[in-house]
Amino acid sequence: MKIELKSYNEIVEFSLIKDIKLVIKREDKLHEHISGNKYRKLKYNLIAAKEKGYTKLLTFGGAYSNHITATAAAGSEYGFETIGIIRGDELADKIDENPTLRFAKKCGMQFKFVTREHYRIKTSEEFINSLYNEFGNIYILPEGGTNNLAVKGCEEILTEEDAEFDYVCTAVGTGGTIAGLINSAKAHQKIVGFPALKGEFLTKEIKKI
Structure with a gap:
């Protein structure tokens, strides 16, 4: 299975600069529903799942997770059943309100709603x-989609045409995107991350991946 989408750079015109x-790298234009770092994180996971004969993808997220949206869309487009473990059992009868x-339901995703307490142990062996x-x-994708294959995909964000830049800036969630950028950056480039949440834990997590 081959998956290949390309983004482009757009110069920002701003009088105060x-x-x-x-320049903004328009990763959001990669795909209508599987865009940005979600496409990058899913790319090699989808290829690996297909090569290993998996037909089901399972992942985790909250009620407004763009990773849930992207996984559902990718499953629909590339021929996988998808299952979402959703944080908050109170949402089970509110699918159409969210x-x-x-959207994920429209793409064919099956849901399993769990309590917030239960969700906290989602990575335990028992769960x-x-x-x-x-x-x-099932082929399991972690919450947010970050694993080694996701980092590999994120290494493709920077291309040769980006070698001119001195600084590359990105938002940071689970650390996969910035890890990929660090791996692929040129020696002269500085990678700057802006945590979406309180980010004290991120330095250690990024080094792990």
Whole structure:
């Protein structure tokens, strides 16, 4: 299976900026629903899942997770069943009221709603084994989509045409995107991350991946 989408650079014209070339990489234009770092994180995971014979993708997220949206859309487009473990069992009867869940449902995603307490142990061996018992042979994507294959995909964000830039800035969530940028940056480039949440833990997490 081959998955290949390309973004482009757009110069920002802003009168207050003097003697600086500011460019936005339009990763949001990669795909209508599988865009930005979500496409990058999913790309090699989808290829690996297909090569290993998996037909089901399972992942985790909240009611407004763009990772849930992207996984559901990718499953629909590339021929996978998708399962979302959703934080908050109170949402089970409110799917159609929530734009993220409504879209994911339209793409064919099956939901399992769990309590917030239960969600906190989602990476435990006991919980993971219960998912295999319930759903069978599943390819599991972590919350937010970050794993080694996701970082590999994010390494492709920077291309040769980006070698001229001195600074590359990005938002930071689970650390996968910035890890990929760090791996692929040129020696002269500085990578700057802006945590979306309180980010004290991120330095250690990024080094792990």
